[in-house]
Amino acid sequence: MTHTRATSGLLVGAIVLTAFATGCGGATIWSREEEIRVGREASERLEEEYEVSRNPADVALIEGIGQRLVAAGKVDDWPFTFKVLEERSVNAVSLPGGPIYIFRGLIDLTEGDEDELAAVMAHEMAHIQKRHVSKMIAQGVFTNLIIVLATGGAVRTAAQLVAVMAQLRFSRDDEYESDRLAIRYTYRAGYDPNGLVRFFEKLKRLEKEESPDPVTFNLTRTHPLTDARINRAREEIAKVVQEVNAELEAEYLRDK
Ligand SMILES: [Zn+2]
Numbered sequence: 001m002t003h004t005r006a007t008s009g010l011l012v013g014a015i016v017l018t019a020f021a022t023g024c025g026g027a028t029i030w031s032r033e034e035e036i037r038v039g040r041e042a043s044e045r046l047e048e049e050y051e052v053s054r055n056p057a058d059v060a061l062i063e064g065i066g067q068r069l070v071a072a073g074k075v076d077d078w079p080f081t082f083k084v085l086e087e088r089s090v091n092a093v094s095l096p097g098g099p100i101y102i103f104r105g106l107i108d109l110t111e112g113d114e115d116e117l118a119a120v121m122a123h124e125m126a127h128i129q130k131r132h133v134s135k136m137i138a139q140g141v142f143t144n145l146i147i148v149l150a151t152g153g154a155v156r157t158a159a160q161l162v163a164v165m166a167q168l169r170f171s172r173d174d175e176y177e178s179d180r181l182a183i184r185y186t187y188r189a190g191y192d193p194n195g196l197v198r199f200f201e202k203l204k205r206l207e208k209e210e211s212p213d214p215v216t217f218n219l220t221r222t223h224p225l226t227d228a229r230i231n232r233a234r235e236e237i238a239k240v241v242q243e244v245n246a247e248l249e250a251e252y253l254r255d256k
Contacts, residue, residue: 030096030134036079039097039128043081046093046101053084053104062102065118069125072189078128082121090206091219094124096133106219109202115195116202118186123196123223126181132174170223178223179233183240188248193237200230 066082
């Protein structure tokens with residue numbers, strides 16, 4: 001078991017346990033306030049276990065991109081936070097309600113290409129914006145897990161947490177939706193939306209080179225990457241760029 005797998009398990013374990021604790025009578029659809037609280041609690045546990053970078057350059061880079069995406073995408077309805085975790089694996093984590101963590105290994109993989117980094121961050125923002133984890137719970141994706149946790153008591157070991165993590169996998173539709181929104185947010189913020197495709201290609205190469213690879217294990221497991229998805233992203237870029245250009249023009253004329 002790698003360190004990273006335990007990390008992700010810890011996160012999801014915290015989320016699901018809290019969902020069970022707060023979901024009255026089996027209904028696990030959170031209110032907006034509950035969702036924000038669940039995410040905050042999970043982020044506190046995460047930050048007790050793992051080192052958040054205090055390096056001013058990191059903070060400036062990630063917060064700068066994050067705030068630019070929020071402002072340009074007009075997505076300030078969730079309290080987004082953006083932080084770097086000192087973990088070597090290629091990963092990014094979003095928690096319900098706003099917290100986003102980018103792993104050191106992922107920043108390294110982007111090799112200074114801020115368009116790629118912005119694409120990943122915007123993709124995680126979209127999962128939060130569209131409440132994908134909450135939706136999965138509401139749809140019963142986590143039902144078995146919640147029963148196991150309820151009858152077995154608290155999760156005690158990292159192995160149990162990894163088992164919890166293994167159940168989390170965003171659906172294809174949720175991934176496509178997040179990719180499309182990532183293209184929209186990045187382009188509106190003035191980034192090259194092709195950064196998403198460039199990042200996918202890098203990830204794919206890494207997967208091929210090192211498979212089976214604990215380094216990319218988490219990101220591609222929770223956010224499955226296929227050729228169809230990469231092709232679709234290319235097609236979406238052309239469409240979204242046109243849409244956004246029309247929107248920006250209308251906004252310009254309106255505000256003139
Ligand atoms: Zn995703």
